[in-house]
Amino acid sequence: MSLYRTELRRLVKRRFTRYMTLLGLLVLLAVVVGTFLTNEKLDADAIARAERQAEQSYQEQVRWTAQEKAACEAAKAAGTADDGRYPDDCSVISPPPREAIETSWFLPSTFDFRESFAETLIPFAGILALVGFVIGASFVGAEWSTGGMMNLLLWRPPRLTVLLTKLAALLTGLLTVTLAAAVAWFAGFWLVATFRGNTEKMTAGVWQSFTLTGLRAVALVLAVTAVGFALASLGRHTAMALGGVVAVMVVGQFGLGILLDMAGVRFPEAWLLPTYAVAWMQKKVTLEDWQSCNATVFGECKPDTFDVTWQQSSVLFVVGVAVILGAALWAMRRRDIS
């Protein structure tokens, strides 16, 4: 227990931990503030203004089609209408129906908590996962590269206990920050919705769904943090984790994406990690193959689809974390420390 408390103290004492956490929280705050500034509450004036703009737009369409229809008929009469600019029958040039121009197009952006909040949890998880990865990698990587780990092992020889205690302290720290940030995130967007949108139709089911999505975000942050920690421990340097993730993203993701695209593979996104991260957060991502056609009774072409579910993502992430963490533990136990 004393080692666990010590490692928590060490984590909090490190400037890198503090600065990275602060930076991550500032980015999250910037997202909330940005959303607040770019949205407005819809009052009767705003709706009336939007209706006037929709009507104005409709009238412009009517005027424009009248001009075009007149020009078409003039061209027909002059015999110069065969350049493909006008249809054979000028009467088909008609304005769109009034209801085709929706008032909502002219409404200012407004934050509907029920409709939009779940989407905000994806950048929330992404930003904190990045912070967790870097802090996790640095927490153990710096210990290895500066000799701190060796010093500690002279005091606490059981290696696996030391590494797992460090990981436990790290995850505790990240969990605390993520939960606090999640509460602030919910509260922040509730305020945004209250003052710059609406909080209508919030049922218990919606709250439950948001809570579960939030918990999945927390799990994603902790998993990515553990991966950063394990990679840095495996390479005994922070750079191993950072270099590893750059290599995976650049070569394994962008490069693989281009290669799969060139090879004409169906659903290339199914091979890319971000797809699984989004599926984990949204519960499902439906990929579409636009090179295929499934005819409908209305004569439309529907593409083939492939669903990536949160269950598939969870299997992938659990196996990935287990393999990388297992390798780090194995290396900690077997490799000499010199």
Add this chain to the structure above:
Amino acid sequence: MPAVLEIEGLRKTYKSRRRGTRNALDGFDMRVEAGQVHGFLGPNGSGKTTTLRTLLGLIRPNAGRMRILGQEVPEALPVVAGQVGAIVESPQFFPHFTARDTLSLLASAGDVPATRVDEVLELVGLRDRAGERVKTYSLGMKQRLAVASALLKNPKLLILDEPANGLDPGGIREMRTLMRTLAESGMTVVLSSHILGEIQLICDSVTIISLGRRVAFGPVDEVLAQHSSGAVRVRLEAAADLPAATEVLTRAGVRVTGQADHLMLAGVDKPAAVTRLLAEQGLYVSELTPVTVDLESVFLELTATAPVPGQHRQVDQSTKVGGPEQSGAAGGRWGA
């Protein structure tokens, strides 16, 4: 005296497809008795640090037995770690923490009372600089901090690898005094160093390692005596008598080397016999001086690492016990 540290037949082999097999430790033996300051000497690359790392559980040996405070290690390391303070090789600390933070975290991890931190900071002379970040420290200050971290547990066995590295002359003397004081208080100190004059002054006993094997061990005086050549310098009242003296001594079985104004005798067990022998022949001695050896010359002789003009010795060029250069030398078992 009971042994605090015992090593028998320790082996560590590094295998590489490209470079083949290298025995860093090749059946190494060592014994340190309680309350001693024990010097652990060897040329670069001889296996000193590998031995210490292996002993402390940082490196896994291929064979051999090790005991610390009567307990088999590495199995019992979790039990004895609280009684062993160690610094291995150069001092390494997280550069952005202060010395006090560094020691405080170690104390906290090892269940050592926080008050001990100030005690050891005072002991190594870092009290007034304890609030500064380690990255601002000189090598000598880091070395002091390393010693402080090793002393934090108030250990029964203190293992220090090159503790005087980077210290100023005053610091070296302070370190020497500290080692003696700690030994007098009952602590056993194992000291690895290349400053052989210091080792000779501080240590009660030594172990010398070369290419992973022990080449000499025992109390410092005994090691020096064992490797003393028994050389004696003799001057006579009249330099003209030197040839006659040479003849008399050679007849008596003494190896004599004549110089312009004196004779160098080798293999003399009792210098008094030389005086008597020459006086019986009417040759009177004006000076008879046993030529003493120091630890440095013994070390250079035992490890065959004395510099040779015009040659550039490589790190692995030293004596190997039982090798082609030397055979039948010290083996070693428990308590040898």
